[in-house]
Amino acid sequence: QTAKINQGNIALKRVVESIANGDSHVPFRDSKLTMLLQDSFEDDKSKILMILCASPDPKEIHKTISTLEYGAKAKCIVRGPHTPVKEEDSSSTVILGSRIAAMDEFIMKLQMENKLREKERNEAHKKLMKKEEEIAELRAKMETAPASEEEINLKVNERTRLLRQELEKKLQECQRMTNDFVELERKRMEERILQQQEEVEILRKRLEEIELQLHCTSKKE
Template sequence: MAPTPSSSSKLSQTHMRTPQSKHRLNFIAKENPPGEHPVEVIGRIRNFPGGGGGGGNQKDETPVSSLHINPVNNTLRVRADVGYKDFSLDGVSSSEEEGLDAFYKKFIESRINGVKMGAKCTIMMYGPTGSGKSHTMFGCSKQPGIVYRSLKGILGDHGEDGVGTFVQVTVLEIYNEEIYDLLPSNGGGGGGFGFGIGWPKGGNGSKASTVKLEVMGKKVKNATFITGNEAGKISKEIQKVEKRRIVKSTLCNERSSRSHCMIILDVPTVGGRLMLVDMAGSENIDQAGQVGFEAKMQTAKINQGNIALKRVVESIANGDSHVPFRDSKLTMLLQDSFEDDQSKILMILCASPDPKEIHKTVCTLEYGAKAKCIIRSSNTLNKDKNEDSSSAVILGSRLAAMDQFIHKLQMEIKLREKEK
């Protein structure tokens, strides 16, 4: 009954799909060679709601968990009404046993170190509303989440890496199938490319009005970004931006994220890129208690992005000739994450052990099992023709970013000299 195929069944399915596998994404279904698996799937199981991370003090009122975690072989067993379902993942973690610090060191830290060396990584949170996605991504005052720990991992505690390492940060919100810039605009963008260095004088992320953005190809047009080499300062600004994200109380979750949030951290000096995606939780309109046309449409739009991503994963895993990236703004922005041979994806499946959530949990884990089936082929010879030109463009953008950052530091030095 396990939805994740065994190694022998994978091999048999592989031979059946091979004739379909020639398409522009260059993903093929074959026996998985080392280093050719672009998607890793981690299960993150939250504690029971109200349990305070330890299962709660009123043991009689705490339901029996519907999940059994085996961290030794990274498997999850789900207890359903008709029996058990087993899922094999790349890693499994329980928030009751491992806090965000241990989770980061175990599953995230090595990937952040890779970004510092020029790697490209996309970390996305997937799961139903109330399963702990936003908490894992952003954390709280006592336990910083992946976003803030990643900034500290790239830049160090106090920017001790100096001028050699700095980041450019863009924060986007996808709400009702529209893309909004969550950073305050400083008027630095012109000619279709918003280039923001630092913050405008007196700028405050909580007061600035949001700006609607357009997608140009696979990129966002006119997106503002901030630049810096001190993790503490950038973290404080992201905390302001985080509060501007649209949330709403539903029957499924008191603070349900009603939008997908995407934080992009570029390291121009080495060409590294980290994309952090906190997806809105999918939920049933009736279960969420949504009333009114606008509220129901909002939930439908959230589900549209989630379903579109699911279709993309299934299309690539099945070796389809067409992958529907353009079905939603979310999948359009994630296209490079799936297509780029150098990009890796870490999918964190968030789930609840509550037996009432068993159907949502099974659907989430089955989706992750499908993502694990994606295999990426080796580089094609045709790509060599375009490598020189693309490398020149990338090098030019890195040099421009470094020039802008150096100019910013020079202005700060002059300002401090005047103050003295």
């Protein structure tokens, strides 16, 4: 069914082109659709209305241009039994020229919109590439994070070891100073004790001398 519809549309397009070009033979018998429309095309009192369906998507610009060209040719149809378009007719030439100019303007507008869409796509692509680079950098940082953490741990351990060594050194120095102080105080105490012993000995001798003198004095009396 779809193939038959397409065949009818193609036949209709050939009929429109033949009438617009002023061909002596118009292939109305190529399909049932064109055979049914033959009277409408040949009767100058009939009215022909063609609705074109075009897409605003820049990707479909070639199909859009083809559709507009098809419509422009349909506008050039002069109804009558195989009446060709006369180029010497100034009014028809002016109308045809204005229609072509309008079509060219529309095509130019589509091309400008296509360039704008292309620019927007390029900018979006650049932003996407930038985001992908940022994601790649984050992934690289995440992959190298364990190594950095290990390096930090090594530095912390090394710093801790150095601090412990310094602390042990300080403790040893304090212990040495304490020992020196204790030894010094011990010597001082020994000297004091020795001095006191000497003083006691001197006093004892002095006491003995006094006692001896007293004893001698008592005998004389």
